[in-house]
Amino acid sequence: MLGRFVLIFFLSLRLIFWYCLVLVTPKKRRSILLVPSFTEYGGTRTYFFYLIEYLSKKDYLVTVMLTKNQCDEEVLALQAQYPFIVHPLEFDVIRTKFEGTVFYQKNQGSLIYHLKELIYFWKQIVKLRAGHLVISASNPEVLLSLMLSPLRVTYIIHTITLNWMDNLKRRLLNFSFSKRKQIITVSKSAREHILKNWTSGRKYRSIKVVHNFYQPLTHATVQHNASPIKKVLTVGSAVYYKSPFLWIDVCKEVLLHYPNKGVEFIWAGDGDLLADCRQIVKDIPQIKFIGYQKNIEQLYSDCTIYFQPSIFESHGIAALGAMYFQKPCVVSNRQGLPESVIENETGLVVAIEQPHAAAKAILSLLNDNNKAVEFGKAGKERVDTHFVKSKWYSEMDLLFT
Numbered sequence: 001m002l003g004r005f006v007l008i009f010f011l012s013l014r015l016i017f018w019y020c021l022v023l024v025t026p027k028k029r030r031s032i033l034l035v036p037s038f039t040e041y042g043g044t045r046t047y048f049f050y051l052i053e054y055l056s057k058k059d060y061l062v063t064v065m066l067t068k069n070q071c072d073e074e075v076l077a078l079q080a081q082y083p084f085i086v087h088p089l090e091f092d093v094i095r096t097k098f099e100g101t102v103f104y105q106k107n108q109g110s111l112i113y114h115l116k117e118l119i120y121f122w123k124q125i126v127k128l129r130a131g132h133l134v135i136s137a138s139n140p141e142v143l144l145s146l147m148l149s150p151l152r153v154t155y156i157i158h159t160i161t162l163n164w165m166d167n168l169k170r171r172l173l174n175f176s177f178s179k180r181k182q183i184i185t186v187s188k189s190a191r192e193h194i195l196k197n198w199t200s201g202r203k204y205r206s207i208k209v210v211h212n213f214y215q216p217l218t219h220a221t222v223q224h225n226a227s228p229i230k231k232v233l234t235v236g237s238a239v240y241y242k243s244p245f246l247w248i249d250v251c252k253e254v255l256l257h258y259p260n261k262g263v264e265f266i267w268a269g270d271g272d273l274l275a276d277c278r279q280i281v282k283d284i285p286q287i288k289f290i291g292y293q294k295n296i297e298q299l300y301s302d303c304t305i306y307f308q309p310s311i312f313e314s315h316g317i318a319a320l321g322a323m324y325f326q327k328p329c330v331v332s333n334r335q336g337l338p339e340s341v342i343e344n345e346t347g348l349v350v351a352i353e354q355p356h357a358a359a360k361a362i363l364s365l366l367n368d369n370n371k372a373v374e375f376g377k378a379g380k381e382r383v384d385t386h387f388v389k390s391k392w393y394s395e396m397d398l399l400f401t
Helices: 002-024 043-057 073-081 105-128 144-148 167-176 188-197 244-257 274-280 296-302 317-324 355-366 369-386 389-400
Strands: 031-036 061-066 085-088 132-137 152-157 181-185 207-209 230-235 263-268 287-291 305-308 329-332 347-350
Touching: 002 105, 031 043, 031 105, 043 061, 043 132, 043 317, 043 389, 085 105, 105 144, 132 144, 144 152, 144 167, 181 188, 188 207, 230 244, 230 296, 230 317, 244 263, 244 274, 244 287, 244 355, 263 296, 274 287, 296 317, 305 317, 305 355, 317 329, 317 369, 329 355, 347 355, 355 369
Parallel strands: 031 061, 031 132, 061 085, 132 152, 152 181, 181 207, 230 263, 230 305, 263 287, 305 329, 329 347
Antiparallel strands: none
């Protein structure tokens, strides 16, 4: 135990040293150090591409810290289009938790980790002479300690903060807030969860909402494919909070009631439950888990209804994509989804606890083409009004100026 206290003491001295260096190091004009979280597919990856485009067009000097796995062909192609500097991220980013007082024995490992985390990133800030730190996080609380950095910090979070933050982190977070420190989230619901679970209702001016937007990828080619079979589409990772097993139950119920097998269900996306889901539906040809698809726009164009039964969803770019292609949506009544899909206007919003209600909603749209078309047109109008790039740019300008 004594060895750990000695290590904490020396790390604290180093932390103070690097804090002072960050303060006195001259910063490059309009320089941003971006630390993004994304994998080979998904909404956070799409957001990273949009964010790079935005910062480049606003003439920021951007350095992006990426792991080797993140530097794939698409990211390198993006770098050629919107020049930014790639700096290696050689630090294992994890989520920690504290219990009781800071020096409680179980907390010492977490404390040592966060001291090392701050020292590492402050070294990079000094080396790169960055004036603004931007974090794009897909996991709650990851890299949140960097809000303590003595420079401007923008923390963008893409998920719902369902759990209460431990006392130590909450105190440090609330202490760190200032006019130069802000959290951006992607829905009003996500903001309310942050206020409740991170700040106990305080610091509401430091937590902003900028909704996602949708636009088709520039290289995507979409062909009109006439088919007598109606298709119900879902886009997302096959993970527990997207409810793939409930989705299968709903599909089965719809198939029992829809005549002549004139409908098929398609789930596009990878995930740790993909193999299990494929095993469950292997004998049902109308239910398909097709894995990750690059040209998602073609799937939107071909589908009849979009269905998203997530247990929790911060906002959901996939639903916006379906609405852009004038498809009626059936979504769960969780978090940010009802902010996109308006009940009985652009689609139907159902209780996630009631798979029968979801099946009934899908059947009602399969059997009423006029209503489906009406919802689809209203959805397109809603996307064009509220979830477009120009509006996103304007709102980001207010936060980055």
